[in-house]
Amino acid sequence: MMRVFSLLLVVAWCAAMAIAGLLSESPDAYAQEAAATGPVAAAPAAHSPASKLTQSDIARMLPATDMGAGDGMGRENPHLAAMRDSPATPFDGASIPVNPLAPNADAVGAKTCVACHAQENVQASHSLHVASFRAGAAHTGPQAACESCHGPGSVHAKDPTAPGSIIAFTHDAKTSPQVQAGVCLSCHAGGARQHWVGSIHQNRGLSCTDCHNPMAKLSPEGVLAKASINEVCSTCHQDIRAKFNRRSHMPLPEGQMACTDCHNPHGSITKPLLKTDTVNETCYGCHAEKRGPFLFEHAPVRANCLNCHDVHGSNQQTLLVAPIPMLCQQCHTMTRHPNDLQTSASLGIGPHPDERLMGRGCLSCHTNIHGSNNPSGPKFHK
């Protein structure tokens, strides 16, 4: 009773907190998220020039802005005015995010950026992300692209080596992962990313650009940071990738599957980022015949496929977590045949070949182990 009471208490508390939050206004949550990063310690610049140019040299070389200096954030976004008159793609509406580390910066336009970042411009032009931006910007001028992600560039243009002067997405960036993700989510929120907030990847400090690189065409699709989805995932999950090399595995090394066939790396309501509500529902996505329901169910099967299977790879047959009959004998100690210790004597080369051990072992007889729909199948024989 105490457990139930305490559970109810906590639930009520959570509900109260949530409702209190709901009843509050939030004029611009993303802006708050960005601002919440606050002032932080100094760090090396993201893009330190390899040349010996001074800051004043660079500033002198920059062209005049092509979109009106001084038209900064907090005023009407210049893109929106153009968008209202334009039939172009929805990318015209991409807004320019606030850079919390340079809150007074103004947008300067892509031409200014490209004056220094010429090679970046070349590479980004080939990426789906920027190419589609440009398709959208075709009717409204070139201003949309760079600063839609990197924030207003005036401070950076004046002092390119100043840490945090521009929203950056790479290793040495002063921009926090939260701000980085906030920039991406300002367009990509919802849908498959609805549960990014609170997901394990968010909690572990990952940024979108850990897996994606919209600045170059490193993968023909998906704007990935490496050439394929599985290579991206195995950057961190090396041990999981290795398990797929085991004797029984799903066809991931063979290119027929990706990690994202089962997992949504952008967040889900399950801890392992499954795409469905439960482990079993995910498995049924490809193994619909196991869904049943069957007339006679096998308790651990119905509860969780992972009770018996290691889905990332196994050295046993059919992804089993242990060899048969050991797997079954973890639970089955009933009288007579299930609880004998099987030894090498029962092998096909032993003095007492035994069907409980050889070949499919227990499954030779209890074949319908995932459930039987036969009136004579309570023990899965039929």
Add this chain to the structure above:
Amino acid sequence: MPVLRGNPTAPKALVLGLLAGLFGMQGAAASDTSGTMRVGDMQYGNGLDPRGWTPMLYPADPDGMSYLHAGMLRTPTGALYPYPPLVEPAKPLGQSDWTYAGLLDFGYLHVGGDRNAEYFRQYDGWKNGAVLGLFALDFNNRKTGGYVDFRGSRVSGNDQFYRLRAGKYGSYRLEGFYRDMPHTVSTSAYPIWNGVGSTNLTLPASLVPGASTPVQVAAVSAAQPRRDIGLTRTRAGLSYEGTLYRNWIGSAGITNEKRTGTRLWGGSMFFNYPFPDNGGVLETVRPIDFRTTDVNLSLRNVGKLWHFLATYNGSFFRNHKDHLDFASPFALWNVVGTPQVADIKNGQFSLEPDNDYHNIRLDLSRELQGNGQFTIAGAWGTMRQNAALLPPTSCTGVGGIFIAPPVDYTFQCANWNTTAALSQRNANARIDTGLIDARATFRPTPTFSWHAGLRWYREDNKTRYLAYNPLTGQYGYISENGSQGSIVPGESGIFDPTNPLYWSSNVTVRNVPFGYTDSILELGSDWQIGRKTSLGVTYTYDHNQPKYRERTRVDDQRIKFDWVSRDVIGATVRLSWEYAKRDGDRYHYDPYEQFFSESLTGFVDPAVGLAAHTVADMRKYDLSDRTESKARAIITYPWGESTTLSATFYGNRDNYDTLIGRQDTRTTGATLQWDWQPTPATTLNAYLGIEGSRMGIANVADNEALVGANIDQTNPNLGGPLYPYANRWWEYDREGNRNAGLSFSHDFGRMRADLSYNYTGSTGHVGYTYDTIGALAYRDPAGVAAAGAGFPDNKYRTNTLDLGLSFRVNRNVGVRLYGRYQTGAFSDWHYAGFEQTLSYDHRIYTDKGGQLHYDVSMLGLMLNLKL
């Protein structure tokens, strides 16, 4: 691709918010595709090119990513991005705004050596002949964002894919695809039956059902040709996703999958091991003839404050071969030695029934004051099937055993081989699911955040079945198609409250409608310590209430600490450690009484009682008390300008508080990777991985002499007469896995070389100890002498060397020479001796298992044309 449009509404309460989400929200509209929301079809590739688009990867741009700095930038974690490609501009399509780029990669593949090795072709359709490496054709409109993409590849008839996408970035996308995926189950199968792949396995003319000797069966088995067992998944789908109206984005998809082929299967005509020259254990082959149609619909609206998502997933599985009949060659004899009146020579399986699945889910998120977000998801689902049930048996004539009047254990098959013998003709099986998942996250200060989550999920199994035969007034079923009751008197599976021979038969008379309710509470906080370090702690309370299980409540409390730092001597380090403790209410070792005939009126307790269902000290591992700890460290170290070192260390420890059942599991592993890309032309990667794991169980053999003969059989206690301490035994499975890989590529200008080597080595050892030989399955001197302390080691090892040489003949033509050499070794004691024979007394097996050794080579010559 995205767009953001403002003008959000701000409802004051959740209900209003839901209504606003449904009918009037004017938030942003992001038309990203929802592929990562749906299971399956995220990857199109094959063994020749697991990426599925490698020929589309251009050589690296010698100018790199930037003129402002040398080398490549790194991900926020610290891994190097690859050098960007030197992409050739697309070609104009006439005078329009459209451009196109195309690629045709095709050639000839030769496979030599042991090309039928099971583990070489597990998911590959390798064969000699022409192959289409890749055909890719992309059209893009640089002004409108319109595009049309086609991808296709074909290794063989059952290993191919084709996909067409068209749309407009940010507006809509249409997709259609077709793919065949092979799955080889065995390449060393020798089934004795005719009709493999059908629903009726018959014996060859040289064997007589129910009347053949093991010698005759062995001879037929030995004469069978090798054949493959496996299946092909053929999938085709159509989908649309796009803006429907203003900020409303919808998607609709339908996928049809046909699975055809065969799989290894069983076939039980009762035990052989206790009754030499009796019973029958058969490894048969079942047909696979499935069709699954999936329908996915979604509707979403994304605003600055509100995110709304509604999804429907429907899945409709159809099995066109929903049963398997098989003939058994072996004769059955009753163990009491009376003339055999039963003529049981066939077996039958019900295969998976058709089923329907529906799931509707609503997700709603709202940004909150205090840098917070509240998300709630609710779902309802149902799984249903109402397949026509097969009769309890397919036998004809008489089954069972006739000893002497009135001891007549026979049954008339005619009373059981008809659906009139059932209490219901259809399964009427149904499980409904419900889900509510709520989560609130707040970041009130730049350095502190907290979250709370609550999840409630229920599976309500509504299936109810009573095994009652209205023709005879009896309960129960016919075990193993009549074979068990024709060997052991009274074990036919029938309970009859009016017949003294059957009124003490304790048999299953009802299905067990397993289900559960799971409630999870989570509370967590994160602290930002400095700019590059964070610490998080999360407490989770998982309250599970299984139905019809040994416990009615299982509680798992877990605390997890995360520590992430992006600057540990320049490295990014992610550490996590969690500790969990699981317990619950009283463990009832036999909650199943109500599903057995002992619960029915008229059941007569036998004079010696009923044997204990199981040993009382048994704890099933998904319900038992347990402590668990897990630790993981992921380290990414940027080393200089061109190198990344990364490593993973991990370990799990689970200890189960039980005398009988799973005792513990342990896993310890490490990986180390070195990535080096000194120039755009050169990359080198090396990888090492090692993992050890162990699982231990404990069990106890019962004193079989008591079963059915002594009142002591009712004692379930460990240490009692039925489960004596002396019969305890312990077993462990210890596995070691080693992986190594090396890949190197260099662009010499007109030629590019790619070299890779991969090694996988796994060994498994199952060992055991026991108190006395009373634990053993075989206690005779030969059995004891052969028992030893463990099984022979299992192993699985592959070495794969790949070499590719690509020559650029001119700007549009290239030639690629590809070679692979692979060796493999395999052993599994389940198949020990099968190389010599698949026949063991009244047992006949089909699969010899994977090849003990194999080596195979592939050579391919590919022509690459840019279109």
